[in-house]
Amino acid sequence: MNFAEIRVDFPILNNLIYMDSASTSLTPEPVLNVVLKYYREYNANVKRGVHRLSQVASQKYKDAHRKVADFISANEEEVIFTKNTTEAINTVASGLKWKTGDKVVTTLLEHHSNFLPWLRLKRLGVDLDIVKPDKNRIFDVSDFEEKIDDRTRLVAVTHISNVLGTVSPIREISAICKKKNALLLVDGAQSVPHIHINVKELGCDFLCFSGHKMLGPPGTGVLWMKEDFFDELEPLTFGGGMIDDVFFDSYKLTSGYERFEGGTPNIVGGIGLGRAVDYLKEIGMGEIRGYEKRLTKRLIEGLLDIENVYVYGSTNLNERIGVVSFNINGLNPHDVALMFDEASNIMVRSGHLCCIPLMKYFGLKEGAVRVSLYLYNTEEEVDTFLDTVKKIAKC
Numbered sequence: 001m002n003f004a005e006i007r008v009d010f011p012i013l014n015n016l017i018y019m020d021s022a023s024t025s026l027t028p029e030p031v032l033n034v035v036l037k038y039y040r041e042y043n044a045n046v047k048r049g050v051h052r053l054s055q056v057a058s059q060k061y062k063d064a065h066r067k068v069a070d071f072i073s074a075n076e077e078e079v080i081f082t083k084n085t086t087e088a089i090n091t092v093a094s095g096l097k098w099k100t101g102d103k104v105v106t107t108l109l110e111h112h113s114n115f116l117p118w119l120r121l122k123r124l125g126v127d128l129d130i131v132k133p134d135k136n137r138i139f140d141v142s143d144f145e146e147k148i149d150d151r152t153r154l155v156a157v158t159h160i161s162n163v164l165g166t167v168s169p170i171r172e173i174s175a176i177c178k179k180k181n182a183l184l185l186v187d188g189a190q191s192v193p194h195i196h197i198n199v200k201e202l203g204c205d206f207l208c209f210s211g212h213k214m215l216g217p218p219g220t221g222v223l224w225m226k227e228d229f230f231d232e233l234e235p236l237t238f239g240g241g242m243i244d245d246v247f248f249d250s251y252k253l254t255s256g257y258e259r260f261e262g263g264t265p266n267i268v269g270g271i272g273l274g275r276a277v278d279y280l281k282e283i284g285m286g287e288i289r290g291y292e293k294r295l296t297k298r299l300i301e302g303l304l305d306i307e308n309v310y311v312y313g314s315t316n317l318n319e320r321i322g323v324v325s326f327n328i329n330g331l332n333p334h335d336v337a338l339m340f341d342e343a344s345n346i347m348v349r350s351g352h353l354c355c356i357p358l359m360k361y362f363g364l365k366e367g368a369v370r371v372s373l374y375l376y377n378t379e380e381e382v383d384t385f386l387d388t389v390k391k392i393a394k395c
């Protein structure tokens with residue numbers, strides 16, 4: 001596979017180097033085309049009308065669920081479209097029926113989206129325990145084993161840290177959860193776009209991810225859960241499109257994913273996400289992982305070679321992806337990000353990266369600079385990036 005060839009699908013790259021894909025990814029032409037096609041040819045609401053346009057839109061929206069389900073080896077009815085990972089996680093946090101004394105275990109590695117929903121539950125009398133990273137700054141299994149107990153109802157962990165790029169041992173975590181009879185929610189926002197995921201093998205009960213980080217349109221995300229939870233979990237929103245029947249004093253929710261998608265959904269976003277997963281599948285997730293590994297190796301080895309640069313997270317390529325945070329001695333991360341833009345048209349993220357508790361734990365008051373790679377980046381771009389780091393680190 002020649003990855004340079006796919007760059008024609010991303011014309012925005014003609015003028016700049018985009019290394020902020022962990023925040024949101026770029027959108028390829030085939031995804032834009034299906035989005036335009038919806039507006040031009042069959043712009044209609046779904047699951048409401050009997051007219052031709054509505055039938056076409058409903059079918060395409062349903063097809064998109066099937067495509068996303070296939071992408072993670074799930075059943076179509078178990079894939080719920082949300083607006084992002086945050087909404088997916090909140091659906092679980094708000095939807096489970098909690099009782100005083102229940103406990104949630106999460107970690108310091110979490111993005112705020114997988115932290116605040118659990119902090120909020122404290123108001124309902126739910127206890128929260130937080131696993132700290134080990135000395136190598138990765139998921140600490142022994143600390144986790146100490147924190148999880150018989151009261152633990154749910155464990156919420158990120159699959160890949162959006163700060164360190166390191167992979168959590170989900171199967172090991174899952175085995176421990178099963179022994180303790182605890183549910184497992186996996187935040188896949190940084191994993192699903194980059195590594196092949198099979199929910200049947202992962203061993204979790206809930207998987208949440210964002211379509212806009214995997215070439216899909218903004219405002220798209222996914223909550224996957226086993227159908228067994230459908231009756232146990234209250235939807236986040238109630239309204240049109242989610243019921244089988246309504247009475248004067250009650251209602252009967254419908255059986256499929258629609259019960260969690262009350263109101264008119266992001267139809268065109270969902271259809272765009274369906275095309276995005278087709279795009280990723282056509283290239284192959286294995287190919288993408290291999291290519292990104294090569295780029296990450298070049299990036300990390302280059303960074304480690306530069307004086308005054310401090311890289312966070314494991315350098316073992318088998319336990320990380322191309323999301324790399326670093327600092328340049330004595331420089332504010334936001335200033336560094338601005339220098340990248342001004343000096344070399346390179347877009348990187350900076351600051352607390354929506355992980356304030358982790359930054360505090362690491363003692364990084366101003367946070368860090370984060371470079372994140374995806375399938376459209378090249379070795380030449382990595383070299384330009386490294387040259388720019390060298391210049392900034394010298395000044």
Ligand SMILES: Cc1ncc(COP(=O)(O)O)c(C=O)c1O
Nearest residue numbers: 084085086111113162189190210
């Ligand atoms: C690990 C992780 N979880 C959750 C989120 C939240 O994603 P969204 O803003 O799409 O809800 C992000 C976004 O960067 C993330 O990296």
